[in-house]
Amino acid sequence: MKKGNTKPVLTGASLGLSGGLILFFSELLAIYAHTEIDVRTYVFFLLLFLVTGTLGGALLGIFLNFLRNKFSSTKIVAENANFFPASFLASIYFLYGFYYINQILTPGMGMVQPVSLAANLLFAIFILVMFLVASGYPSSSKGAVRTFVESSLLPLGLLVALNVRLFIWQPPQTQTRELFFGVLGFGLAGVLGILISRTAAKLLANRPAFSLIFNGVLTLFALYAFSLSGPPSASSFQIHPPANLTMMHPPNPKNVIWIVMDTARRDQISAYGGEPDRTPKIDAFAEGALVMNRAISSAPWTIPSHASMFTGMFPSKHGADRNVPGGKFTNPLVSENLTIAEILQSYGYDTACMAANVAGLSRNFGFDQGFNYYFDARPIAYYLLFGRVLVSLPQKFKANLLRLNEISLSSEINGIVFDWLKQRNPDVPFFLFINYMEPHDGVEYIPEPFYSMSGFKKSEYDRVMENLDQTKVVHFQQEVTPEQQEMFVKLLARRVYFLDYHIGKLLNKLREMELFDEALIIITSDHGDLNGEHHSFGHNTDLYNELIWVPLMVRYPGASKVGFSDQAVQNIDIMPEILNCLGIEIPQEVQGQPFEEVNHDIIAELFEQKKAQALLNPERYYRDLRAIYTKVNDDTLKYIWCSNGHDEMFDMLTDQNELNNIVPLKPEVVKHLEKRLDDWLKSFKPIGSDESGKMKFTKEVEERLRSLGYLK
Secondary structure: OOHHHHHHHHHHHHHHHHHHHHHHHHHHHHHHHHOOOOHHHHHHHHHHHHHHHHHHHHHHHHHHHHHHHHOOOOHHHHOOOOHHHHHHHHHHHHHHHHHHHHHHHOOOOOOOOHHHHHHHHHHHHHHHHHHHHHHOOOOOOOOHHHHHHHHHHHHHHHHHHHHHHHOOOOOOOOOHHHHHHHHHHHHHHHHHHHHHHHHHHHHOOOOHHHHHHHHHHHHHHHHHHHHHOOOOOHHHHEOOOOOOOOOOOOOOOOOEEEEEEOOOOHHHOHHHOOOOOOOHHHHHHHHOOEEEEEEEOOOOOHHHHHHHHHHOOOHHHHOOOOOOOOOOOOOOOOOOOOOHHHHHHHOOOEEEEEEOOOOOOOHHHOOOOOOOEEEOOOOHHHHOOOHHHHHOOOHHHHHHHHOOOOOOOHHHHHHHHHHHHHHOOOOOOEEEEEEEOOOOOOOOOOOOOOOOHHHOOHHHHHHHHOOOOHHHHHOOOOOOOHHHHHHHHHHHHHHHHHHHHHHHHHHHHHHHOOOOOOOEEEEEOOOOOEEOHHHOEEOOOOOOHHHHEEOEEEEOHHHOOOEEEEEEEEHHHHHHHHHHHHOOOOOOOOOOOOHHHOOOOEEEEEOOOOOHHHHHOHHHHOOOEEEEEEEEOOEEEEEEEEOOOOOEEEEOOOOOOOOOOOHHHOHHHHHHHHHHHHHHHHOOOOOOOOOOOOOOOOHHHHHHHHHOOOOO
């Protein structure tokens, strides 16, 4: 290194390091109250800020030194002691704002598009003004670093706070108005911040330490105020209803809150015979609700099950299950389907969905139909300045070293829910759909004391599971030991308890807002999960009871119906049950029925899945399945038709664990039930077409699916 470059490199590295620390702690303070992030992830981000800040600062120092030598006759360069601090502030501010303007506010637009060019040019003008104001900042006798820190705290803090509160979770359909509002906000925050800092420095010129303290306190106050004002970017998920929507008035306009505990097994809920005291909040809710003891999901995984709940139809009819020719992953819920959100929207309801399952319930799969508000963002860590780095990291590194969650926890989702409830119009009835994800894969971290509950220790878990080979298990070459089964239970129990605790907080919030007593509230699951039972793992491989026999409890307004019911129902019946309670006519296309009227066949479906756990044994899992629960003569049976000929049938009175296949003992019954399934399939016409079912399979969609185990 040339001797003349040593000081600029060291100065630049120091300034870059300082800027990295300011940005890191600003992001930390802005998000801390609204997110659950393990300290290891924060340390990882801190290291990234330190390394990139130091190296980037050193390079910028060399460049600025070159400019100073090249334009030595220019007064603003040669004679200004603040040239380095002002240049670093302008550069860091520009790079941070430039990233979010082009990655968040104009995704996919391209920097050369006129709107994008205009936005970046406007932002560059603000940066130039900031540089000129910062150049006149009273110089500190303690050097460039002190001047930089003192002058940069407030503008950088305001930039981060504004970005986190209003733009960091911006969904992809950003309008030009939001874009320029963001640019103006970024620009004005910088100019205002540096003007206040410079004014304070001049007024406190005789007490320079007070100037630094003043700017620091003001920055902390700004970050705290923005944080208190609500969760990050909550309002940005608002969707404007169709302009031509004709509003009708519901005869019985009760508020509807529908909670889905994604992947929660029935035996994880204490009210259904699970471990005592694991779900005390849900159990208390069940005491004032109608608890359905025989509720069957139409499908064993997220997309078709939620589509069935939204439409009241089986997967073969709504179509959001099987892959289309030339498509990827699975069909979306096509627009030809009529969802409960669309129906209630047409009756004047304010409709909102907060989905923790950012893969299966991504708006890319069509689930936002009929919602005025649809939250489907990944955890906030992915949207921080270095969040994109997380996407490219190996899954094991993120899970084991960073303990990084791939989904938002129920505590984080509740923050979005509470903010929406606070801002909604109290004179308008609402439909609120909430998807929580704690029982699903993708949760690596929950805060203490929940993390260590049920005696869970990560080191013990790793020891017990060290020799478990899932590939061998699904090929029937290895058994899951009782100790391993117990460890699966411990792993999930603490997450279910955490979920139960925050469902309790949601219910308490509804009580505080006087929304609980007269609302229709549903708590259910979309499907279960396998942890080695039947030599299978996950949930998109089979139709066994652990996967499709789900919890379902409904609290009616005024607790008008309570107790346990043995009426066989399905998740396709929830939608017509809600409409029936509200006095709204049930569309003819709906296959479900109100609970007391259910007489349809109890059927579940799974179409061939060439992904996730199915890849462990293609010969076994690459097939279609249909299950039917029914009585034949005096037998209560469950028959599972399999497209590869490996049919199964179980006696539901004596073998609910489905261990003894009785297909060979009852060939005539098998023929009868196979024909019954064929006749059922011919009794309706599927919605939409192959062409209407194609979706845009973006890299972002693929990343989300892969992070939650849907793709390998």
